[in-house]
Amino acid sequence: MLFNQKKPLIMGILNITPDSFSDGGSYSQLDEIVKRAKQMVLDGADIIDVGGESTRPGSSIVRLEEELSRVIPVIKRLVTEIDVPISIDTYKAEVARQAVLAGATIINDIGGAKFDPLMPEVMAQTGAYVILMHNRKPNLEKTNCITAVSGSLTEYEDIVLTVKKEMMESIELVKAAGVNQDKIIIDPGIGFAKTVEGNIELLRRITELHDLGYPILLGVSKKGTIGHLLGGLGVNQRAEGTMAATCFAVSKNINIVRVHDVLENARAARVMEALIG
Structure with missing residues (x-):
């Protein structure tokens, strides 16, 4: 069982892309990538999340063959x-299939099984x-970017209620296909098809997602909402803000925290766990 402990799991982000918004292009050689992953584990990562396509705003879609390679x-x-x-x-079924054959045991789909x-x-x-x-699929005939940050896709009457409803659609979709409900984890999708204000509202009311009855992953590491809350700071200046968000996640009984800087966030989480008991 993946969740056999009370403390939240730390998921380390391992981007193998030339255009990732945070560490893209930093680990282009296989030995360097493996070395980085090993360091993440030493630093406290409980899961390594491997990605071959950037989903930052403005990033281009990667061909299937390129992502697989x-x-x-x-x-x-x-x-x-x-x-x-x-x-x-990945949101591509064939990448997910081959990745599991290669040894992955978790499929992390930003498309909520809808893309x-x-x-x-x-x-x-x-x-x-x-x-x-949780995400909303943009019209790929009009854009080659899968991350919507403005326009009609970011409009909600009540963002928390709508996110819960649309996540339940994803849950029912995979359960109907035969996925065991004990294998399902949900992610509210901070930064995807949401405005900054929407992201903040969703975070403030994050405990309402526990009503769905599934483990929750929270990924806000170095995202634009963190930069906004820090007065417009750039990606490389958002480490402290990310650690604050990690502590917040611990206080709200989030099950997995997805981060770039594993060591600092694992330490912050450990202290927060000790303080809240």
């Missing part, structure tokens, strides 16, 4: 050299844990 060799190496679960960060019609079936067939993130 980025992530599959890494996963094959990691499963033989580290002892924590490997997650594949690729084959994803629910692949999730069920693999038997992997699945992370269903």
